[in-house]
Amino acid sequence: MKARLSLTVNGEAHDVLVPVHKTLLEVLREDLGLTGTKHGCELGECGTCTVLVDGAPVLSCLALPVDLAGATITTVEGMAEGGRLHPLQQAFAELGAAQCGYCTPGILLTAQALLADRPSPTRQEIREALAGNLCRCTGYTKILDAVELAALRIGVPR
Amino acid sequence: MMRLPPFTYLAPRTVADAAQALASHGAAAMLVAGGTDLYPNMKRRQFEPTVLVGLLAIRELRGVRGGAREGITLGSCTTLSAVAAHAEIAAHYPALAAAAGLVSSPQLRNMGTIGGNVCVDTRCNYYNQTYEWRKAVGFCTKKDGAICLVAPGSPRCWAVSSSDTAPVLWSLGARVRLHSPTGERTIPVEALFRDDGIEYLAKRPDEILTEILLPPADGWRSAYLKLRRRGSFDFPVLGVAVAVRMEGDVVRDARIVVGAVASQPRPAPAAAAALVGGRLTPELIARVSGLAAGPAKPLDNTDFTHPYRKKMTRVFVARALASLAGLAPAGWPAEEVA
């Protein structure tokens, strides 16, 4: 069964004709060419494929596009605005929070949702918000540092 | 990449349409809301429905109504995040907010629903594996096979009830509303479960869980403690829900329900009865927690050893009660105390 859908991704409307059993992860990567969204298990066990749906972090490997008509979807490719990096992207690059970089898109988006909701999170709140994103490279230390730095910069624009 | 098998997807707008769709497709159809339980299972070919009836487009199934004074009604498709963050629930039914907030990961809680968590498939580490893995070890009775690999001599399936919220709702005296083409009924949540790893739900296949009804808070205090390896992702391998109603410092009523140690949540009525009329002293708590551990019958099919899970039942019941008694010393994992 295929469905014709209109998906709003990173502010752009995309009309796609896809089998209904293709997950959002597969449609983003394979039909829209947005390979910034990665995958580590496809079973909801690692957070690597996180995207934002209406601002909330969800697992694209377990979401069906057919349920998302009318929703606003944001992927890592949509974080920068007009060529200007999101403060989180800037901080992750500056502080070495992306090592292999594979979990980075999912973590950036999860952190973006956190900061939208809670502009000055404590370190423990950042840990809890990112508890659904596995990273094997960093020991999370530089990731927590980078989210703190971004929060600071968003609070006090330079 | 793990992918879903093909299926037809129906997205009804009303409960009545959903019930009709479910009934008309019979055994080929399954309900899905957040998909966080069903889709991984389908990717591993534990379920192979050809029709899915999606509930996310049904507006009436979402949201929380009412208050602690008159009781609260939760739409079954309310996300776990929404339940965990709901101020009234957090204040008056803290165990439920805690349990919802301890399910898997933040992302999954944004997708998974309270109804889905109550009805979550039973789990077993011989069962929640890919088709190829299950083929290698030999298929089990829950899917594609004839024997239980946990207890090969047993005629039944011992997959484990792995809901965080079900034991809490049970301890809170919640009821659930079921809708089918032939009508509606409301039953106590405990009547929803059966002690069988395969047929773990007592609801009829054509029934849709539409609402969860919490009774008035009425002086009840509640707590939920969860045992698992990590603070995120992991299903409970032991969940302890306690609820007590106090008059002064005397317990007037109590319920203790233990999750993830059997194919359904296990109540501990003898332990609860032993609390009534007493004060929550360390001595009483120690005695009651021993009684509460009795019904826990974990087997070797989850993370941790089953003797450890059994042993921890006593500890977790004691700690949950101690937290309600205000005895909790510092140093507890704060996230696990409601």
Added chain:
Amino acid sequence: MSEDPRGSFEGKHEFTVIGQPLPKIDAWAKVIGETKYADDLFLPRMAYGRLLRSPHGHARVGRVDTTRARALPGVYAVITGADLPRVRFGILPVSQDEEALCTEKVRMVGDAVAAVAAVDEETAERACRLIDVEYEPLPALMSIEESLAHPEVRIHEYGDGPNVHKNVSLQFGDIEAAFARADLVREDVFFFEGNTHLPMEQHAAVAAAGPDGKLTLWSSTQTPHYVHRLLAKILETPAAHIRVVATPVGGGFGGKLDPFAHEIAACRLSQLTGRPVKIACTREEVFYIHRGRHPVLMWIKTGFTRDGDITGCHLRTWLDGGAYGSYGVASTFYTGVINPVTYKMPVYKFEGARIFTNKPPCGPKRGHGTPQPRFALECQLDKAAEQLGLDPAEMRKRILAEPFTKTANHLTVTTIGLGECIDRVVEASGWRTKWRGFRSEGASTAPSEPPPEPGRAGGARARTRRGIGIACSAYLTGAGTAVYWNNMPHSGVILRADRSGGVAVLCGATDIGQGSDSILAYLPAEILGIDPKDVHVHPADTSLTPVDLGSYSSRVTLMCGMAAIQASQRLREVIAQAVARKLEVEPGALAFRERKVGVAADWERAVPFAQAVELAETTHGVLAFAGSYAPPKRAGKYKGGGVGPSPCYSYSACVVELSVDEETGEIELHDVWIGHDLGRALNPLLAEGQIEGSVYMGIGEALMEGQIFRKGVHKNPSLLEYKSPTTLETPEIHTFLVETDDPEGPFGAKEAGQGPLLPVIPAIANAVYHAVGVRCDEVPITPEMILKGLELRRQGRPARVGPARIPVFTFKAPVVVESAFGQPADAIAVRPFQP
């Protein structure tokens, strides 16, 4: 100008790029989601492949019938082992025991027997289920004990005995005399469970064969060069016609160091279909690919004087190797040969054996073979310190190895910053007060108060106890020998500059997240006085870049770095000559900085770097210079002496503070302090990141990770059930960089990516003992083990949890060599590839 790769930079501390916390050059692409990993490649007409894997742990393969699969619409090709040349391969020349698609036998659940290329993944998967394979099951041997008990069931026909892959024995000095000299001799038995790398990126490969017979493979590999070599052998295609490109690797940790079935099958399927073919492995398949940490059982006997000096050490290790050789011969040696590098160990005997079992093959995971014996030795030191009444931190400081000496087993050690590492973590952690203070009785004995029985206290009393533990370690900075014998460079760099002012770096090194691409930009930038942004790095393409052996053994920063320095020096010299002629000064009077080349003493006369290059291009022609590096030849002159030598060794010291819940046995980590001697931090941010990641991985291995088996199958092949620590289990990590400016390393740098994992695990075990008096001689340390130990304490029995027995096994007669302990290090030899 000097051709010494360190040249005029010796002792210089005024750097503009080196030592700066710069962003990685690939960070920008990574934060915008632009980096293309292997599975992100989509080529026109690309087919999707999948492997059919064995459901049997051990079986003879009979008829493989692909008829039904080939008939499925959408299937382009189905291959079996019969469609590949009948050659066996393996990463080590001595262990050529693998087939991409098994023809005679499968030796583990997950061995590949056939492969499909189809229009999409779903079709390929469906086709795999339509392949009929006849198996004749054989007994599957799932442990060292089973494999040794059943010599009649041979997993392989080769090796040092039935199911014994490797049996080694080395002795340096008179071990019995060493024990006779000791005031205390301890014998302990330890077990280290196997675990896996678990990179977040699952392995993937895309192969494209052309009608001209040429073949390109893009793969998430850490070793494009070894894959290239072996593909030529396996596919019987000239190496000159094969191009291997390592795509940016989404985490490796040693798990992407062998050539794998999916890579080979993708190549063959592409050759047969004339289409690009992608095979992306599922998470479960990654658990079968494995090559991770060996489960190792260890017996260790060490003699100590009453002051804590080691008189001698005898170590025996039994490695559960899994179904294939992989790097296992090296792994076996590594469980022994690095031990004498950390402390003064004048006499040493090592016996090791690797046993085949019907499980996924073990191999090189971060720390390759060394975390297991490090756990054993450091825990044993803790026990000895207690018996001798010594502070375990002070005892370790007393027995540090001497810089610029040789070890008992003839390894040359250069700089050692371990003393400072210990000082830093002892100071920062408040070790002295905490080590004495956490115990109510204030002595270095186990807590005397009996622990409560779980749940009996009615939830009313404090149940957690704090503990603090310390451990140290050393690790190599690059293996001194390649995996195949040769006298060629281990690493090479080509540097090209042109009138744009841009510089291109070509190098075979593979960035696996550790930042090797960035290091390759920083070093030329420092030497040429330009910005790293002016440098364009082109890595890991066998048809474009000079050979680099790969991202393993912590060799990249040192070896590529030295090659890059040499190439940069050569370029710099030619530019300097041209500018000197123009400015009418001696080349030696020039400086390179601020994107200019000019007279150091009269900077007004500097010319822009682009113009300087133009001058050089005018006089010299095209500017392209090569640098090469091979490590000094220092292998001990005995059989087996080739494993262990390294240009230099890094050192680490770690203190862990934690709490143990006496009722639940749960451990909560509070803080980890880690001091690491890395020679020099070329970029402190990257170095810290490597150290923090090592600590993290050590924590996982110490407390929860395990590649375990039940009923012949992997028990937990998923990210849910294989427990990898989240943000909530990872404590604050406090990193201290200790710089020793090693003469062997680029600008004095040593490794930072593996060594810091080693001390974390024993530091945790020692802290657990400090907290609750339970000795956990086995990892991972589980709550169940803690409770078992506490129960033993309640019964007044020794509270030790761990393996009770060692296998009945005869090691070879040892190769007996004089101990080289304390001899001065060989002078740094003239390096290969210097003009």
